[in-house]
Amino acid sequence: MTAAVSPQGALDLATRMGAVLMLVAIVLIFGALTPGFLAPDSLANIIKQSSFIGIAAVGMVFVLLTAGIDLSVGSVMYLGPLVAGLLMRDAGVGVALGLLACVATGAVLGAINAVFIVGLRVIPFIVTLATLFLYRGFGTWLVESRQLDFPDSLRGFGLASVLGVPVPIVIFAIIAAAAHVILRHTVFGRHVYAFGNDPLAAQKAGLPVRRIQAGVYVISGTLAALSGFVLISQIGRLDAGFGEGREFDVIAAAVLGGASLFGGIGGAGSAVLGAITIQAVKAGLVFSGVNLYLQPLLQGAVILVAVFLDGLREARLRSLRRRVIRPRAG
């Protein structure tokens, strides 16, 4: 038997390479259009800014691996820091405890999603669409839609750097690395892949399917809140509209990086690659002075292409999975 690359492996590789090529192409095109784009500062800035979407996208990858979806991340990005902000402002809590409160809030919000999805068996799309409104609504009710100013200590944290690397990038890198280890090297991680590949088979194999499915939503909520905190720590202020519509950036980043909406394919690297790509497109459009109103259109087009490619891949995989009764005619 020849050691051929598996069809899915090859496809996976092609998509992963596709994502890399896309990023390289985008960087080169914008670089050619506007020389300033390629400056080290500009590139470092892109990576720094991508960490916001990227951290949440890491969580989204977990959800997508189970063939689920989490539309509530934009609202969690808002509500998590909001809870932290209220504690910091009114209870005099420090940055570390604020961060903890924010992340814990995210975990609770993710757990609420999980209760509906796993416990009550409502489909993830509907549940998280509802909580998208619910979480934001709760937040705006709490502060009566007013903006929330954070103490200066927070900005001190957000704008700090570790060995010359800005804090957001450090956090993003730690999260991505941890996610990689969890997905590749822990039992939970491999179970997530198994569940996404065939939930019924996972159940029959006696895997803790409820815990697996619930776990990914808790992770997604936690990381969404963390990503919100990271961005807020740079701005120092939380507006009522913060995080609105970000779920699309987050999902798009995961899919652009090679995670499949159909489950079972993707990894922590997908989130990193996808988030940087999205940020590169945004920055590039700004740099090259494209009409401001045209920018969402172009971003939408990029996302559409990524989702379309994912659909193509799934169709191809399906045909490969079909029973073969005779060798294909050569």
Add this chain to the structure above:
Amino acid sequence: MTPLLRFEGLGKDWFGVPAVRDLSLDIPEGQVIGVIGENGAGKSTLMNMIGGIVPPTHGRMLWRGQPYAPQGAADAKAAGIAFIHQELNLFTNLSVAENLFIDGFPRRPGLLRGLIDRRAMRDRAARILARLALDIPPDRTLDSLSPGERQLVEIARALHRDAALIIFDEPTTSLTHRETERLFQAIEGLRAEGRTVIYISHILQDVRRLADRVAVLRDGRLVGEGTIAEFDIPRMIRTMIGRDLAAVYPPRTSVPREVPVLEVQGLSAPGVIENVSFTVREGEILGLFGLMGSGRSETARILMGLDPAERGEARLRGQPLTGGPRDRVRQGLAFVTENRREEGLMMDASIRDNLTLPAIERFRGGLGLDRDRIADVAQDLRETVRLKAQDLGRQPVRALSGGNQQKVVIGKWLPTEPRLFILDEPTRGVDVGARSEIYGIADRLAAEGAGLLVISSELDELMGLCDRIVVMSRGEVVATFDRRDFEERRIIAAAFREATSAGEAA
């Protein structure tokens, strides 16, 4: 000696309807027990009770003499029972080794115990694979393996769990002959190690070959049980269907007419088929036989309009067949495929909807559809194809047995009054009783003047059913046999001849 597993008056009712009743049976340790029965005889329910998927409503089970009442798949597994289903429970995006250890990964020692010990996993997987003489690297992802190899991986999984009882449910349906042979060797190896095997299959020859004992189910009851020596195939069939099957193949009740329905002339598609010509006459059942890769299925796909032909033509009652499947259906073609689930039926829709959809245009009335006529027509069709169903309007097709599903596929075409039926493996996965009824339907269709083109890999079936058999090999028609000349040896020889000479030439 205590049997490994004992059923005592076991029963399961579904809303008062018994699926399994009063079943008492011992499964002795270290033997292969063949469990046979028509679809709907209660085999699946019984297996689900063993597996903890459904709880019994009557009686009890004893495992090694102790009461055994599994609450779920995990309990069955813990007891030492492994299932190998027709549809495998494997994960195509994971490696062979990961599939083997999915429910019990080896962990790293000490502080890193949260992590999977990949090296240990690979080594242990390699050892398990070696025991089955499986030459597969443990790191390969599963979707790069053939169906047969995947099945062996599933067996390997049962082995590493040290399952004492391994239950095979129709394991060979998607396997090639070679893969089947390998599977059988593996099963014999399991028996030699003292493990117990329950083997469920419609393929009675396989049961004859593998089993030490046979248990026969009918209508949820155990109707026969004994050593394999007591059960030859005719007795198995007799016990299964509860009557003597005078012949699985009912006699042909009509003779073909002279008028051609389908004329295929010089049909060619490069690399697939070459210069294929044959004719199906009115009232004729024509068989298309060939080995794997002979081009028989490809010919059918071209006739259905699924694949293009480069040269040649096919005429239906003198009119050239053109366009895709939809156009060809309008021209008078009907397809009964082996992939009932994917191509033939809407599994979750009602039987009535399935039966009447192809001819839906004819049920237009008033403002919408004429519901009463639809109900009447569905009722008529049920009689015509002898469908065993409770409620045409409510019951989804999914709830029917394989044989009855196939009858729905055939029945749904009847209102469109097709001139030619293409039946592709019409009885795959269909039990003996229903099979005979499907042959009866085919005979009646022919008697009413339709032409039938039957494609099958089972020569028995074609010899029992057809007026003529066209043999294909390497994409060409190599021989045609009339019914009076049917002789298994000669037909097989024809199917092989070209294959061998081409093989030598290459």
